[in-house]
Structure formats: structure tokens, C-alpha cells
Amino acid sequence: MYSEKISMLQIGLLMASFFVAGAGLYYNGFLFQTVDYNPFVPLFSGLLLSFIPAGLAAWLCARYPRKNILTMANELVGPFFGFLIVFPLVVAHFTLPLAISRIASELIVDVYLEQTPPWAMTVVLLSISCWIATLGTEAVARTNDEHLVIIFPLTMIMFLLSFSDIRPELTRPYLQVDFSYWIQPEFYGSLLLFLSFTIVLFLNNSISHSTKIYRMIFGLKFIGAIYLFITAYMILGTLGMEMAATFDQPLKVKMTTLRETVFIERIDIFLVLLWLFPTVTSKAVLIVTGARALGQWMSLPDYRRLVIIYYLVIITLSPLMLPFQHAKRTLLYLGPIWMLYLTLILLILAVASLWKNPQKASPRR
């Protein structure tokens, strides 16, 4: 419906920004609270678990090129049921930016602006994300490209600088034969990070080469997992498991407890700044995909006005997340519910697709 075009690589970079932002903001907090020794097994368990909905999404996107989940659901289960099953996903897209903004504002206020109220920072973060979303999907994708193309190498440099503080003995044993994390809610909360591929479902109508989208989805998952592994290793190596598990944002603590140098007191503190970029763009993409979906249902020629309405509503609702624990709990519950629900509806759509056995569209180059 909307003529915006983004490339498959841009989608990949958008997914990458979810990994970068999530690792800094909440993922490691959840992960370290799921186990007693080291979190590498739950990390890769989460990755494997997420392959189920990711595989279904990739299969559907390839089967229906240039159609997003709204059109797919509309064709496969009818307009009414199509709306009913996809609408909760749109709600999730609209809810997540508020919780993420609150968590990010906590980080900024703790590290930089001790006297600024977190609510004010939440409003600023939401305002910037919404403004970027009003510029459209293409602008969001291009902003994100720049962030990752230029800033990702800097992040790697920061990581390398941090390695001098790591004590490898703190990270051992790598393999922990204890599967008690399967009953921990934090483990399921951490799954939220692996759901970045849902944006593909919403933007499939704007992507070229979408028949090969599975390469991007799975490729990004592997790269994302490696990134998460590195951050987890850095935290463990610096703080140790016992201390790391006591913090909601252990990566932040790792940064603020580094040794002093001569010129830059805490060079890694710049990492927080670098996380802000993907945090803002990942929120913008969630907002823009939600608004596009609503706009498509309402047959609006320009969905951007919905972003302004969303902004007004979300700013009004932002005091709901004033206590940090509310934002954390939102993510804790949103992760498993979203993943379960997404898997379920993707299964329904896949079965309906096979049932109806539609003519498979010819692959496009």
C-alpha cells in the first residue's frame, strides 16, 4: 500500500540495532538472573527457541513476497480474523517503546544526568523516536544505517579497550549442566530480544528480494548471538557472576567500575552514548511499523499522522512507567507472551496457507 522501499540489508541493520540496544538496556539483566553460574547455555537456548517463529516468519515472507503480515492474514483467514490476530502485535509494537524509553532514561540519568528526572528523559527519548517515525520508514532505515555503519566499528573499539579489565577465570565454567533456567520467568523475558524479526513481517511489502529474507533473519540471529555472547563475557569477566546477577543493567555497572586512565576517566562510558543511537532508531521502527499497520487497516494515504496521535497518547500514558520496576516487569511479561502469541499466529497462518495452497508467486530478483 505504501510505496516506501527498503533493502534487505537495511532490514538486517534494523534487526541488528535491536540486538545492540537490547544488550545494553535489559537483556543481560534478565539473563544473569536466570542462572547461578554462567549464562551462555540460556543465551543459546533462547536463540534456538526463537528459531521456531523466525523460521515460520521467513517461510511466510518468502511465500508471499511483497505482502506484509496484514495482507497475508487478510488473504488467509479473512479480514475480520486477520485484524483480530494481528492487532495484538501492533499493540505490542506500540507498548514496547514506552518501556524501552523508561529503561534507557534510567541508564542516562544514572550515568550522566543525576539531577534530571527520569520521566523528563523518557519524554525526550519518546519525542525523538516519534519525530523520526514521522519522517517515514525509509528515513528511519537510513538513519539506522548510518548509526550502525559508522558507530558499530567504534563499539568494537570500545569492547577491545574493555578487554584489559577482564579476568577469564571469572567466566568459567562455560558449560553449565543445569536447566533450571527453563522455569525462570527472566529467561522468557530475555527472549524479547530475539523477536526483532517481527519487523520483517510488517515491512515485507517494502523489501526487495524478500524470497531470500531467511538468509538475513538467520544470519542476523547468529551475529546477534555472538554480540550478546561478547557482552555477557565482558560483564562476567569484569564483575563475576555473583555481582553481575544483582544488577538490572549489569553492562552499565561494568562500565562505571572500570579502572581510571589519564585522559578519559571511563572510556567505556561512551558505549552508553553509542547505545542511544540504536535505542532511538529501534523504537522509531516499532512506532513506524505500528502506524503503517493501522494506516493500512484504515486505508489512510499517509500513516504519519497516526504517529502524532500515538505520540500524544503515549506521552499522556508515560507516567505509568514512572517506577522503573513497571517498565522492567512490562518487558518481563511482554517477552514470553509476544513470542508465544507470535508463534501461534504464524502457525495458524502457515497452516492456512498450506490449506488454501495458493499459487506461489514467482521469485523476484
Next chain:
Amino acid sequence: MTDMENDRKSLWKTFLYKHREKESTPPPEEDDYKVEQVLPSSLLAAKEMLEKSLGKPGDLFFRFIKPPALKRKFMICALEGLVDQKELSLHVVEPLQTTKEVLDETEDILEALGEKIISVSQWEKIDTTDEAKNQLLDGNSLLFADGLSSALVIFNHEYEHRTVNEPITEQVIRGPIEGFVESLQVNRALLRKHIKDERLRLDSMRLGRRSRSNVIVAYVDGIANKPRVDAVKEDIKSLDIDIVHDVAELSVLLQKRSANIFPLSMTSERTDKVSAALMEGRIAIFLENSPAAMVVPALFIDFWRTPEDYYSSPVLATFFRFLRMIFGNHLTMMLPAFYVAFTNFPSGIIGSQLIMNMAASREGIAFPPVLEVLFMLILLDIILEASQRLPRLVGGATTIVGGLILGQAAVQAKLASNIMVIVVAVTAITNLTVSNLAMLPAMRLLKYYFVLWAAFFGVAGIVFAATTVLAYVGSLKSYGIPYLSQMSAIHLRDVFDTIYVFSPKMRTHRPRTFKTIDGQRWDSKKMKYNEDSLDDV
């Protein structure tokens, strides 16, 4: 759009522009109903008509000739200073006066004159008064024959113009040093000298209701995207304006977002830069009396590229482009903001020694850091503005007075700290690392934007500012091409020539961004290296 919305818009327009409607003159005659007047057959009537139309100007001259071999009288008419009078005397007046050939009066005498008697390289027969006036104003001569309601245009215009020399605003150490001049003919020749391809198209148009300036839209057929070429031509055609003085003005007029501060077209005086742009599938627009070409579509990265990047090793080019783009660009915009952030919010990012130094240098200064920075930046920009427009002899003195004396005096008077003076000096230097000066004003303005964000939110504010600027730049398009193309990952191949300049072997294709027809620019496989001789080199 609904009818109600249309009504509301028209009401609003009526409210806003009511006074203009009263002021505006009635529209000129519609072309469809305009009757073209035929030239008068009498020489005196033609003279009177031209004098009346042009308001009896002092530079309009007439020369009557009565060739001994012909029965008719002839009249030459031109505007002094616009025509080559030597050529007129030698190739028109003299042959007419000395001819002994008796032409058949029954044939078209003007065409016969053009073919047999006068020896100019280009002529054309015209019949209407409008054509006659336009040709006269274009600097051509008219030859009237008594009793005929037509005239011969002799294309012998010769405007005064500069000679081709080095572009002042885009100087390079290596590469050609010839630049475009104000003459369209010279510019056209310079371009043809660079691209001797039969598919180089130089489509002529007119621009300006009153100036009627010549415009050339240059592109390479078979490379440039045809719909984009048509869109450019359409935009120029639809520009109904009195006069456009320069391509930079044309660039502003063609912008769709009036509040945009980033240049969406690239103006260049360099011949090599423009010909390279044409080879990438872009379009160059030349305007009469303008010493530069306007190249569209323009990308953000273009303003940090220099021709020298391609005349040196890719490793060196990457290093220097990185210096310009990452350090030059970012320091210009962000260094004053970082000063504000570190002094306002010393949150432990920088070492305690540096914080103490900064605090010591600010001791006794009455202003808060933000005002101190704003004061010094405004002073810097005033000095830059003044030095740009002052005569060169005085300009140097202004810089010395502004830079050294005022800076030193400001520190001694406790108006600014020593570190602040260093920050301003570095900002002033990094300002100039941009390779195309069209981007400079935007960079200068943005540093204030960053300072304001830093004043409120410290280092995090700088990140917010950077994000919003990047998003805004990301939303811009130049003739349908995203402004951040090549830098963003739409086409991976195009990223090989952005901040990172890769080997020419990786740039064998034209940028995919421009959707060119012929995509390949170099068949590197055909290249046969003589390995032995290369070893010696």
C-alpha cells in the same frame, strides 16, 4: 482531497494573499491567442519597430547598405558590445559592398545572400518581429532587405568573458586546474573537451521571463536515467520567474523544502568534477553568466569528496577523507558542544586532571559555559563573514585582529577561557575541511544546535542532536535519490566509495543509486598488466 479541504485551503490562501492579488498585474497574453506579427517589409518601418520595442537604446545601431550589383537596399542592425563587429564588417558588410554577382530578384534574395555572398559560419532566416527582437537581444545581428518581410539572423554574438583559469573555490594540488567561466559557449566547449562522446547531450532551454537566459542541461544519453532528465527539464521549464542570476540561486529555487539547510544539488566550477558526475549518470545544469555547473542528484557524501581522492592511492584517499568527514565535520559541529557538556555536566567521563584544568581556566569568568560558547562562536562567525566579503588586502588584517587580538583580549578580560579559545580556533579550522563550500553554512549553523542540546542534556544531548540531524538528513532526497544514498546500505556496492575509498577495481560499476542505464564504467578484466614491467616500477 475532499471538497471541504479544498475550500478551506482556498479560503486560507485568499486570506493570506489577498493583497498580492490586488498588486499583481494582469497576466500576459496567453500563447494560444497570441498572433505573431510579421516583420515590416520597409526598412524604415523595421527600424522604427525595433527602436520602439527596445525604447530607442543608445547601443542599438543600424547600417544601411546599397550594394552596387543589387537593386535593393539592405539594413544591418545589432546591439553594440554584444556582437563581433569585426566579423560583421569583414564577412557581411564588405562582401555586400564588393559583390559583383547579380542575383536573380525572383529567388529568395536573403537565402541567396546567405549562401553566396556573406561568409559567416551560421545564419538563419526569420519572419516575425518577436524572433527579430529575441535574436537582437541574444547578441546576434539582423540583416533586412528592403521590400521583404523577413530578415537574416547572423550569429556573431561575442560577449566579454573571463578567460579559463583555476577555480577559486575548489583548488586542488593535483589534477586539471581549468574551471568553468561565465560564458555558456566556453563551458560547453570545455565539457566537450572532456567527454568526446557522441551521446553527450547538451539540451538548450530558456529560463527567466525577462532575462531569457540560456540554460544547458547536460547528460550522457545511455547512462543517465531518462525520467530523471525529463524531471529536471520539466522543473526548469515550469520555473516562471523574472531572472535567475546563478546556478546556486537556481538550486535554491528548485528545492521543494524551503526550510532545508542542506544543499540538495552540488555546484562545481571544476570541469573534471562535472564530467565525472556525468559519467556517474548525473545531470549537470549550466546557466548563462554563471561560472559553475549545478549537478543533480547530489548526495551528502559528495560534499566531502574531492577530485584528488581519485588521483591518489585509495589508502591515502580513505585516510584523508576520513580526516575531513569524521574529524573535520564532527569537530566543527560538536567540539563547542562537548566543551559545554564537559563543563556543565562533569560526570566523570574525562579525567579529573582535565576537569581541574578546565575549571582553573574558567576561574573568574562571569558567563556560564553556554553563554561563553555562544559569545565566542558568534564572534567567530562574524569574523568569518567579514573576512569573506572584505577586499583581500584588508581581509588578512581582519583575520589577525579577530583571531589573535580579540581572542587574547577576551581571555585577559575574563570573557572567555583559554580552552574556549582553543575550541573556537579548532572549530574555525575544521570548518574549512569540507571539500565543497556549499555545505559550510549548514555546518556552521548546526554547531549552535548541538550547543543548545548539550546545554540541556550534556553528552547525551549531543547524541540526541546527532540522531535528529541524521534522521533529518536521511529524510532528504535529491531528485528522488535519498541524500544519504551510498552511505546507507541500500546498495552494498556503492558503499565502496563513501568514507572508505576502495581500490578502483571495486568501483568498476557506476553507483547503483543513480539507476543508470549502462552500469559498467570499467571492464577491469580486459586490463592486461605486464607483470615484469610492473615489478620494475
